[in-house]
Amino acid sequence: MEDIARNQTQKKTGASTVTRFVEEAASVHFPLVVGYALCQLWLSLCFFAPQLFPDNASVFVYELSLVVCVVSLVPCLLFSRRSERLLEDNRTVWALAACAGIGTLLIPFSAGSSTEAVVLQVAAALLTGIPSGWLFVGWYQAFCKIDDLAGFVLGVVVSSLFMYVLTAVALAPILSPWVMVGIACVTPLVSGLLLTRAPRRDDYVSEAAFPEKGTEQRRALILLCLGIFTVSLADEFMRNFYLEGTDLMFYSSGLNLVLLLAKLLCTVVLVSMLTSQIHHMPLVYRASFLLAMIAVLFMPYTQHVTTLFYGITNFGAFLFKIMVMIIAFNFCHRYRTIPVLVFALTRIAFSLDLLIGFGAYHAYRSFSPIMPDLLGLLSVTLGLLIIATYLFVFADRSSSSLFLKAEGEAASSDSMRDACDRLVRIGRLSKREAEVLALIAKGRSAPRIQSELHVSMNTVNSHTSHIYQKLKVHSRQELLDLIEETAPQESAT
Structure with missing residues (x-):
């Protein structure tokens, strides 16, 4: 019985390997x-x-x-x-x-x-x-x-x-x-x-x-x-x-x-x-x-x-x-x-x-x-x-x-902040745009950002638009995905 179970597991593993290869090759x-x-x-x-x-x-x-x-x-x-x-x-x-x-x-x-x-x-x-x-x-x-x-x-x-x-x-x-x-x-x-x-x-x-x-x-x-x-x-x-x-x-x-x-x-x-x-x-x-x-x-x-x-x-x-x-x-x-x-x-x-x-x-x-x-x-x-x-x-x-590809690198608040810092440098964001980016990363809505930064809604929208342009994204979700996929700055130990 153990041999039969082992053979079935091996067949399943082999099939899954071929399946994963076919799935990956389909996008090549x-x-x-x-x-x-x-x-x-x-x-x-x-x-x-x-x-x-x-x-x-x-x-x-x-x-x-x-x-x-x-x-x-x-x-x-x-x-x-x-x-x-x-x-x-x-x-x-x-x-x-x-x-x-x-x-x-x-x-x-x-x-x-x-x-x-x-x-x-x-x-x-x-x-x-x-x-x-x-x-x-x-x-x-x-x-x-x-x-x-x-x-x-x-x-x-x-x-x-x-x-x-x-x-x-x-x-x-x-x-x-x-x-x-x-x-x-x-x-x-x-x-x-x-x-x-x-x-x-x-x-x-x-x-x-x-x-x-x-x-x-x-x-x-x-x-x-x-x-x-x-x-x-x-x-x-x-x-x-x-x-x-x-x-x-x-x-x-x-x-x-x-x-x-x-x-x-x-x-x-x-x-x-x-x-x-x-x-x-x-x-x-x-x-x-x-x-x-x-x-x-x-x-x-x-x-x-x-x-x-x-x-x-x-x-x-x-x-x-x-x-x-x-x-x-x-x-x-x-x-x-x-x-x-x-x-x-x-x-x-x-x-x-x-x-x-x-x-x-x-x-x-x-x-x-x-x-x-x-x-x-x-x-x-x-x-x-x-x-x-x-x-x-x-x-x-x-x-x-x-x-392995970076997955979930920015789960903690410190990692999230460091990832934002990296994107600020890459996109050459202004100080105010960096502040808006950090608040977006925390999940703040536009009205909440307006309240925390004490600026008008037009200013928030303008900064957000500039962030999208400089980081080459088209929506808030794409921006959040970019932050999550970006590894934080890591100090060598």
Whole structure:
């Protein structure tokens, strides 16, 4: 009887998981999912394009484009609001997409040490480096503003699906490598087209400034970037160590097909968790941690099974990327921080660790002949970095709480007041408008506000109208919902 009851419970749980996934997927903007997946596909093909032409492959473009990406995103940190408007301008998106396509086309011609080759390498790095930062931030912003976290997550696995199908077909010996190059040049244009069709949210309220010093949100943002840097650095080192320039062959392999099926199943569960009341999202970082540790600690012993262990690395990196996306996405909504700033920071962290991880691997290759124990030392060092990151960064209260959307954050009077203070700063409300906002948050009616502030009803209505305009809401209920969904200012402890 107990076995029958257990089986029925398992069936019910499975059904509820599928049901929640279907419900969440019904609200997903699938053209955006495809566009975001194509953007990721382009970047992978762009970085791995030299592998199609081993006789003239050059890694200089890859390294320089990462530097360009980091530098180009600095204005997003300094001029967040202006950058936000630029990324919502279709002309900017088309320019970025065109640069990406042209830069990708230049990569096969940019090998050698002649003056012409160096010029082509620099041009290719500039034309691919800028879109590799800005196009991604544009996509992150689009998903964040329409509150489509499920679509955001689905875009990662759809990109893996595209990559497998493309490499399995286009890498066939009968096809020219230029077919792959042509596809890589077209994908950013299609991605840009879909980004220009993204829904616009003019009522999205956000603050274009770094969180204040001494606050929990500033601590969470710093820890997030630190975690991205350390874990992705280890992933990049392991990618180079295990594959040694055979990435495209791996993506077309049967092992990657098995991983793709596992990613699809995992994505169904993850998307269903986004609306689940059970909240098992911390399992994501535990699984990612376990896979990363297996991959890094076995590096000295995997000479004959390197592809298998890169598969483990790849799946762990997949879970890690989703985990980071969820945290960054919820950070923007919880603290009303402008998405451009948050995602530019995360993109900078990703690009820096790719650059340093790539350089660390080549440094290892140079010193390993004279230091036989170097790989073991690196394995332990990277393992300790991963342990420290997962234990002290993603297990930190300020980060782990961001796995879940803010719900009922402003239940207490103190929290309500702090949330109002945040909205006053975001909307740049006047002193009198701030007083009206605080009274509305307490549930005061317009006549009661008139009485407490000793002003005329016309003045109350005028201040209320200005509050609606500045906070981009259209009714009292929308304003109350905004206050409730806004996390209060939290002091770091």
